[in-house]
Amino acid sequence: MLNRETSGITLPGTAQGARTDPATRFGAPLDPRNNSLNFIRLILALMVLFAHSFFIVGAGTGPGFKGENLGGWAVAGFFGISGYLITGSRFNNRLGTFLVHRIARIVPAFLVCLVAMAAIFAPIAYYIQHSSLHGFFQTPTTPANSIFANMFLKISTYDIAGTPAGVPYPGAWNGSLWTLYFEFLCYLLVAFLGTFAIVKKTPWPMVAAFILSVLVWANLQKIDPYIQNNLDFNLLARLVPFFLGGAVVKVFSKRIGLSWQGAAVAAVLAAASILGLEGFGNQLAAPFLAYVLLWISTWLPSPKLVLKNDVSYGAYIYAFPVQQLLAVFGAYHWGVWWFTLAALLATMPLAIASWLLVEQPIMRSVRRRS
Template sequence: MSIVALKPHAIPAPAIGKRLDPRGNSLNLIRLVLALLVLFAHSWHIVGAGGGPGFRGENLGGWAVAGFFGISGYLITASRFSNRIGTYLVHRAARIFPGFIVCLAVMAFVFAPIAYSIQHGSLRGFLSTPTTPLNSILGNLPLRIASYDIAGTPAGVPYPGAWNGSLWTLYFEFLCYLLIAMLGFIPLVKKTPWPIIAAFLVSVALWANVAAIRPFADIEMLVRLFPYFLGGAVVQVLSSRIGIHRVGGPVALVVAALLIYFVPGYGAQLAAPFFTYGLLWISTWLPQPSIIGRHDISYGAYIYAFPVQQLLAVFGAYHWGVWWFTLAATLCTIPFAAASWVFVERPVMRRARNSH
């Protein structure tokens, strides 16, 4: 989801392990794999085959989102602590909103008309439905998804009434950006890792007691996802002391798995720093094709996968079964993701960097 370039810092190497090389890692590939895991998880729903494989009550898509938030927390915290608040917010908005808005427009004025014409035989009445194309864009513009259908489409498919079941996480990710922005105003936060560690533990405690706070505020999804983000932030604030170690990486993954398996309810949130550290360790040795290193299409893959899958379903591709459907959806999503990167995301981010 979010992409930030790590900048080398003129500070001593950590006492344990090595600092993550900003150019010698495969985080672009890992994020793309996570995006495709979300696609695969959604395929089960879209073809009407159930929830698909999972672990400890969460399907693969949920675990992929947890990985996204952890990596994001690691990178975004570094961005906040190395930039003034104005620059930070401009960069974060430039990363999320342009691609998101264009995706809304593509769904409203390309995908939905195709589906509507198939359902009704023409486009007559398309612009006079309760959820018109323009209404769907304007209603969802603040990132909080208010409507999932467009002009009553998609219909006649196993998962009707929703063009994009992935976009809802962007709202909560942006809230995480704002929360870490606020924490960055506290001088002590930049001097010692303990405030971030404390914030992480508080976030885990909130999720562990979410049933008690649910009647007072509709913040369940934020409380669920924020520990993953702060888990990545914990790894970042400790990175000057504890680098990426060849033994620490696999140990962290084992610890994460044990916490997830043996701690019911909030084990996944408690495991977030270890899970994120393990992903960062994997990025130090996993080979990454040079084209993926230069072109980060993970965000585009994430936001376009679901509508591409639904459009395929409209054409009846859900009859192919999960595996063939997933393969077709992946092949059809990659061009949209690449176009989003080349024509929207990268140009806007370059302009944002050059303006500050």
């Protein structure tokens, strides 16, 4: 979903007595041109697709662990990787350039998806439901309103013209898009933190921000009465630690590189936190989970096409409406596994089209101008 950016490290001399760079001793830095992050993010997007299949076919919430289903853990992985990459982007760009890049990366494809749902997916479902398109443009949630109401990333309407209906999970065309609003809020948080020179000079302010975010989540029940149990605040408090966990890994990346020894330690610490701490252990484990994913990206083979083409964002935003349209045609009767396979085959062409026709051209244009 995001650009691959990292900081290079100059290797010191090898003469006897020469000072050894910590990143050399503890692992290599992430190579921005030789990693499988695109592939990992695609896998995470398909994990979300699989998790949503259970809801959409009416088979419950699917597999889960420690309060999160498979999709929730995939989103946590997304946010951790994003935290690492976006922090690097902020440190390497001025505020204006950073914001333009982030908007260009996330918003245009999002808007095209909104239009596609209103102009293609919803009319098909409405016609199947009513045997005509009569009244389609005068429903309580009109197609135009569904676009306008959601165009600033915060999803306020999930149905379009009363569709989808007659399915196990009615009234929602896209149950994935809600996370984008909170991801962009995380971008703004890092944009703000990056305005302070000390945040770039030492890792401890970012560590403090991460610890504060975990404390907020751990004490949410005490905070809720003061914010009237605001759902947006609750969701943000749940996701920010995962994002800042990736940011913590980034600010330490010049001191501690990626290695199998580090990944083993991180995995143990993540397991101890998740299994041993109720309520906030998942969030506290965020830096360790992000480190493990980043380390995996240094050795996991990636298909060459995916290495150069990041179709994960398109897969993420189009999977749910594709699944719902399949459900409208009755495919939910096929069961989770066959339904997931059909959704995967139908989603990937849209994801590829989104990358080739919208995301990549716009990002190239923006970079050229910046």
